[in-house]
Amino acid sequence: MSPVTQQAELPQPARDEIRIEQVLAALGDPVRLLYVRELAKAPTEGMACGVIPLPVTKSTRTHHLRTLREAGVISMRAEGTRRIACLRRDDLDALYPGLLDGVLGAPH
Amino acid sequence: MSPVTQQAELPQPARDEIRIEQVLAALGDPVRLLYVRELAKAPTEGMACGVIPLPVTKSTRTHHLRTLREAGVISMRAEGTRRIACLRRDDLDALYPGLLDGVLGAPH
DNA sequence: GTACAAGTACGACGGTCACCGTACTACGAC
């Protein structure tokens, strides 16, 4: 249909639209926190979101990734049938300096 | 009845029992975050928990304060009919350095 | 073209949670 295959980033809040309550709530779920921790080990460019194992089904994974994306924690771009996810470190560190490091450094 | 009027701290997790998911989930609620922000302005000894205004009823306030306490974010001790609440800065800073400052420094 | 793989959309279900009102306890003032 559309002449353009979606290759831009999926919709996400701009830096000044990120709300701390949403970020904290997004990180407060065990599955999502697990995902963010694994994603944090990836290179800056991010990694294919499907390669990080999660103890849930595909559709639940989609739900959690959308929650993280809409909260402003991660960004995603389409690459073929894959989605490349990456942690929005710059934005989070700029808005809440220390928060991400505090979370990622927490004992597992 | 009991010869001892309860004046000890109300039950709360020890430092090593604090779980990051619970802390984040506790802080992810707007009402609780509002409370923590106000409490952070109080002196180190804490302040009477009832003097911080919240847009909810008494019983809902109790619910939120228990959530914060059980997550390890605040501690409470009884003093007469009052409850003195204080932020567990030392524990949180030790466990998750930077997290609390990042949250408290966030734009409102 | 077909077939497969990655991901999304949608609907459903069950559990948790934020919220309230009411009843109750405990302490202080009188």
Next chain:
DNA sequence: GTCGTAGTACGGTGACCGTCGTACTTGTAC
């Protein structure tokens, strides 16, 4: 003692959320 105040306990209700299965779309490989 009575009364008022601070807070908790309990039960109920409605909404949200995490979970799943199924159907669908899209891109790649054949």
